[in-house]
Amino acid sequence: GNSVTQMEGPVTLSEEAFLTINCTYTATGYPSLFWYVQYPGEGLQLLLKATKADDKGSNKGFEATYRKETTSFHLEKGSVQVSDSAVYFCALIQIIQGAQKLVFGQGTRLTINP
């Protein structure tokens, strides 16, 4: 079945550092790919998405490119801030019996130190 694998955390960086959180997937066909973020005490929020190969999703300085050849959707940010500290989930959509279902990775906890 479809699955998502994320780089294992936790990840700790200093402010203004470059961030990469790796995400690879296994899927039949070409599913839409997502990054969700969960800030402390809040629900998961959609951060960005890409719906087809070579698409780049971007939001709040974060970017991720849908790479079909490497089945990857790595999350990057050029200069992180303390406020980026959160848990990040990579996900894909699969369609089973006509219903859309999200398949998540295990999440990566990111801590940014001032």
Added chain:
Amino acid sequence: GAVVSQHPSWVICKSGTSVKIECRSLDFQATTMFWYRQFPKQSLMLMATSNEGSKATYEQGVEKDKFLINHASLTLSTLTVTSAHPEDSSFYICSARDPTGINEKLFFGSGTQLSVL
């Protein structure tokens, strides 16, 4: 502010007791809600899909008699873990689908950490 409220955020209970977790959509009517579970260092796994006014659809391997889901109104779904045991200790998250607007949106609760002693 939050559009999906999940309560409680954490709960500790004795083995054999039942625990109810509530998921409310605050600004919209959710015909469909989802319940997920996450064990440490593992993925969020979909447990069941809850449709208002009908029985929930459970994923393979999820015991429907143990994890009772009720979606009696368009703004409230509940998950009851019956006769909880330590192996049920996990992080549970709900989400609700807002069908209005051009693009459907999915909103998540903040999760419930269940610890069964």
